[in-house]
Amino acid sequence: MHLVKVLVEMPALALDQEFDYLSVKEIPPRVRVNILFNRRNVIGYVTKVEKTDLTKGELEARLGYRLSYIKNVIDESPLLNEELETIAFNLARQSFSSKIACIQTMLPKQLKPATVQAVGKKYQLYLSVSAKLPERLTKRQQEGYEFVRDKGKVKLTDFPYSKAIVDKLIALELLVKTREEIYREAMAVKLEGIPAPELNPDQAKIVKAIMLKKDTSFTALIHGVTGSGKTEVYLSLAAATIKSGRQVIMLVPEIALTPMMVKAFKNRFGDTVAVIHSRLSSGQRYDEYRRISNQEVDIVVGARSAIFAPLANVGLIVMDEEHDSSYKQDAKSPRYGTLNVAKMRSRFHGCPLVLGSATPSLESYARAKNGVYDLYELTNRINGRDLPHITMVDMKKELKNQNYSIFSQLLKDKIQATIAKGQQVILLLNKRGYATAIQCLECGHVIKCPHCDVSLTYHKDQNKLKCHYCDYQVDFTGRCPDCHSPALKLTGEGTQKVAELIEAEFEGAKVLRFDVDSTRNKDGHQKILEQFENKEANILLGTQMIAKGLDFKDVTLVGVLNGDAALNLPDFRANERCFVLLEQVSGRAGRDSLEGEVIIQSYDIDHPVYKALLNHDYHQFFVQEMRIRKMANYPPFVHLASVLVTSKSEKNAATQSQLIANYLKKTSGLEVLGPAPSLIHRIEDHYRYWIMVKFKDSKVIYPCLQNVVAKYLNDRFVQVVVDFNPYNQI
Secondary structure, eight states: OEEEEEEESOOOGGGOSOEEEEESSOOOSSOEEEEEETTEEEEEEEEEEEEOOSOHHHHHHHHTSOOOBOOEEOOSSOSSOHHHHHHHHHHHHHHTOOHHHHHHHHSOGGGSTTOOOSSOOEEEEEEEEOSSOOOSOOHHHHHHHHHHHHHSSEEGGGOOSOHHHHHHHHHTTSEEEEEEEEOOOSSOOOOOOOOOOOOOHHHHHHHHHHHTTTTSOEEEEEEEOTTSOHHHHHHHHHHHHHHTTOEEEEEOSOGGGHHHHHHHHHHHHGGGEEEEOTTSOHHHHHHHHHHHHTTOOSEEEESGGGGGOOOSSEEEEEEETTTOGGGBOOSSSSOOBHHHHHHHHHHHHTOEEEEEESSOOHHHHHHHHTTSSEEEEEOSOTTSOOOOEEEEEEHHHHHHTTOOSSSOHHHHHHHHHHHHTTOEEEEEOOOOSSEEEEEETTTOOBOBOSSSSSBOEEETTTTEEEOTTTOOEEEOOSSOTTTOOSOEEEEEEOHHHHHHHHHHHSTTOOEEEESTTTTOSTTHHHHHHHHHHTTSOSEEEESGGGGSSOOOTTEEEEEESOTTTTTSSSOTTHHHHHHHHHHHHHTTSSOSSSOOEEEEEESOTTOHHHHHHHTTOHHHHHHHHHHHHHHHTOTTSSEEEEEEEEESSHHHHHHHHHHHHHHHHTSTTEEEEEEEEEEEEEETTEEEEEEEEEESOHHHHHHHHHHHHHHTTTOSSOEEEEEESOSOOO
């Protein structure tokens, strides 16, 4: 008899405990099982199995409750290894999430504890010759037999003769038909066989220094200007790691960047590279996960979730663009930081964690300056060119000169000239849709989401009004929903409208739009980037997605249409977000032999952020921003935790958030701000109040927040969400 500890499929914290079941046969831990729970058939995850000589009755008498038998075991082998299970349980404790939710985060859809496999293995039929020698065949049969014999093994779909010939040769036992599993290709890459370039002295120095400590756990920060060759450093580190018999995890912040990084790594390392990101089909993700689990690959490239790749012998973890907020999971439970998980894996495997960025987060750069991280600087571009010249355009003066266009006269002239030279342009506009607000000129009504405190965005291609927070959408009728007047004003140009304006304004302009809407379909990112790389378009217009890691040799002009967009937010990171976004997008220009230029349009050209940006001076920005952070007591001088209180009743949300704040304020060592209505006060019909807690010692705050979470665990009217080191404050 075996006593089995099982987590049930429900991710509710109230059920976050192991339940006892019985099994006659021994089963491995970390597999899924079918069980009866509260009279319901559910799927569970086995955490522990203990052999016992006691009978069912004796066990029930000892435990004081009745036991059920496991109905059947779903998996042949463990879903997670011991390391990842330990990380899942640590994450659950740190983020006040259920263990099962953390396990589900690590697995592809087909292997989540609560999932019955919707997509299974993929098989291919093959033909091969038997040992029997042919005799008395027709000419076509002989040709068919020799075709397979000469090839050794042929896909049935590639056999160039009729089904009748196949069937006859199989009946004569001359050919054998076999069914073999094949993996779905995650991302097709045209291999170009590019030889590895020789590293320059600065790059070689970094690779040598990191590999000298390759068997120890430490964090290194590579601060390299845009175009300084950080990717080549990653490739060289990966090659040295694989040569030593170990494996590599290569992380990028956005799915949009994955194709370029995959291309670089597959060109260097071939089929030993696996890809993980959320835009893969269920079948692709399932196959990639099994390739990794079976230790058939040396390198895993992917976005945030790739940090959970089940590699057994990790020798290097790289986080490119480490500053990016996409590395933080804050939309659902568990709310975790990829950097935190990467450090856990680095410690477990005793391997380097390498962070890279042209604009490191202030927290990371401060740690590097203080000696917590090893710091390496790449101050020059790989092509020897200077960083692109930046010109600020004062849009207030444009208005005075009666230019009411979204394009300043200078940017218009530069775009037209760049197109005329056969070169390419990247334009940044951090607004999706066609118009970001619609107002009635008769009654003044602004069309808002009925479930959220935000205006609906008009999407012209679908003729719909959409909420970008709850995904509510409705057909656009062209009339005011209040007074039914057709006198509607569309304000706030989004990427859809600006794409139209560009094609109307500039002769010879061919525009590709790169935003969440245009890349929604499978492989959407990759297709658009390939089109732009193949010069099927000369202007790439996009949201912040285009600011990260893209490398096109013919892009010589970058234009920022709304430079102030990130500045005017009630967020202590607003300056940092703005500097990072603009410096990163500036780095897309002049990356090859052609000189680059950047034009930034702003209504506040004297802002301190722009002073540092004009010189591409990260150090100047770091010093001035650290001074502000220290005065205001914000990270990296303290840690933050946010408490979000939501309820369908505004009164409940306000009352309970005040009670929570009062409780936290009684604890010494905590600085409590709020409660205050969130920036967006209502989302999905839930009113939201926000409390910010500053602390230096996690031992002080964790027990307090555990008590808060426990108090509201079973509350049907009020929900409480705790997030450590939050990035978004809406």
